[in-house]
Amino acid sequence: MGGRGGDEGGVREALRYGIVREVEGLAPPLRQRALFEQARCDLILQEGPPTPEAQRRLGRLLAGLKAGDEVIVQSLDAFQRSTGELAQLIRTFLEVGVVLRIVEGPDESETLPPAENVRRVLALLAEHEARRPSRSPAGAASRANSGSRKPLSKYQIEYARKLHREGTSLRSLSLLFQVSPNEVWEAIGD
Incomplete structure (x- = not known):
């Protein structure tokens, strides 16, 4: 991990966090880790199958993010949150000044800096909702x-x-x- 996380003069430099999750629909954890190492993450958080404790650890990490920090995931699925919870999380990122980057492959990356247009966020949320197997499309018979x-x-x-x-x-x-x-x-x- 790089030296970007130094704390000289009482001011912490921005950090780049990679979140590796063992979740259906994402690449195997080793592949995710390789993508995040290639993206030069300072800290890679790797969890096995989602558990309540894993979600609490991730929540604590996300609550401590500062302006300029960057969170890198392979997909929004890595957060293991509902679409509404994702909307709240991304809104918090934008308000705090955290950059969200989705890295699907070595040359495939989507970055949502704090100044990015909200329409793109909504499009990502809609795509996330469409991929959720437990949900039926709007208007579908229950x-x-x-x-x-x-x-x-x-x-x-x-x-x-x-x-x-x-x-x-x-x-x-x-x-x-x-x-x-x-x-x-x-x-x-x-």
Whole structure:
């Protein structure tokens, strides 16, 4: 690791952090590490499969970043956060003055310096959301995600019918049973 992290005169120089994660969709950890070493990272944080403790360690590292620091990942997937959490993290980076760099290969790099246009951030977040296998595209039938699971038990269906006859909206029922309004209607529809 380079000597960029010196602390002469009480002022810490900016550091370059690489985050290696063992996550589906990313290159193997050795390949990620090689990319970050080639990018001359001062500190490479490498974690195995995501665990709550690994997420806490990463959170502590990210909370201590200073203006001018650079975070390098192979993909936004390395953060193991929801799209909303990513939006908040990137916003914090931009506010603090941290540069985010996504290095997909030796000659493939995307850099988001603090002054970068927000539209590019939104495009990256949208791409991240599209790659998440647990999410269905907007407007897709929720039945596609339900698999073989029955959305509501027979007791829930009876109770939902009773509440609906008493005037409870499909939206309220969907919130109560944690399913989509369409699933409620399919279950109780007469």
